[in-house]
Amino acid sequence: MTKPIIGISGSVIIDDGGIFPGYHRSYVNEDYVDSVVQNGGVPYIIPFTENDEVIKAQLDNVQGLILSGGHDVDPHQYGEEPLQKIGATWPARDHFDMRLLKLAEENGIPVLGICRGAQIINVAHGGTLYQDLSYRKELTLKHMQGHTPNLPTHGMKVKADSKLA
Template identity: 50%
Template sequence: MSKKPIIGISGSVQISEKGLFAGHRRACVGNNYVEAVIAAGGIPFIIPINADEDVIRGAVDAIDALIMSGGHDVSPICYNEEPMQKLEATFLERDKFDSLLIGEAQKKGKPILGICRGVQILNVVNGGTLYQDVSYAKDVFIQHFQKTKSDDLSHSVKIDKNSFLGDIFDGEETGLINSFHHQILKDVAPGFRVIAQSPDGAIEGIQKDCDDNLIVGLQWHPELLAANNIPAQKIFKKFIKYVTEK
């Protein structure tokens, strides 16, 4: 592929709360994703939430790879559990859209990078489950939703050097990341393996073992770090380099 690859970014919906357009739905995605893709050499292509399977198939046809962005809690309905007390806001419309998007991308062999909610829905779509809150997981003690700025580094992760992340932190087995989530992966989906964990054992990254495609998910937010953080920049550059050479 000689041209810049087109990187689809899954969108969400923002609802205006006040004024003339109160209740009005706006298609949206965090601009940090857009900026990170451009800086890494890709062309961002925002895919808005919709329920039309033909439109979703057409969108996946039009892109070279897919980034699943962050957002709401994944509904436990998607992994056959009842809602627990600490579950936060869910968005079933987006769960369905994301599931169709991931399924279509996997079917067509498009590389996928899941970020925060993106890794969670990627895991669930492929048969995994989630802890609805970190407090329901045994021995998890790290602050996983940091109280500092979004581009501050919060805690460490240990990475699998034989994975997509192997050279991200200059070949080191640990690195520093930011953290903005209250749910974590529980049962890892069949065919995926853990490639990053925080010191308390929380799963911070997974990767699908397949020779002909790259499917990886990260629990942190490299797009919020990418303006100034080299490892975060490397994540997007390595992903887009893979897409370009695929």
């Protein structure tokens, strides 16, 4: 039985130490790779690029797509001006993820958004976001828990009749 190839949207980090300071490195967090493997898939890292032809070619190789976490989504993407507590944004990454999402949906490729990835799906379909949860006084959920990253942070609900169920 052939295992499904699951694309994981990548990001870029600037190396600030070691023997190559200042180099830009493509990456995904290891927990995405581990989760795909543990669930019977083959992880395929899709490195960030602004080249549309490369983005299309990358998606030709996958049967599923994970839009990974990362920077905050630029509020201009959903018609708002940035507020003071907004985290770092990267509009080019927004475009990359939205392009991946659009092409995946056009080609019937299932998509799972995690953290920022879920926000990208929301914004791409006309939704908005709270720029920072601290602006919402009625919410008590702490987003960044400050513990080991592979431990659960907060729960989620899955609709019984959804594809994810």
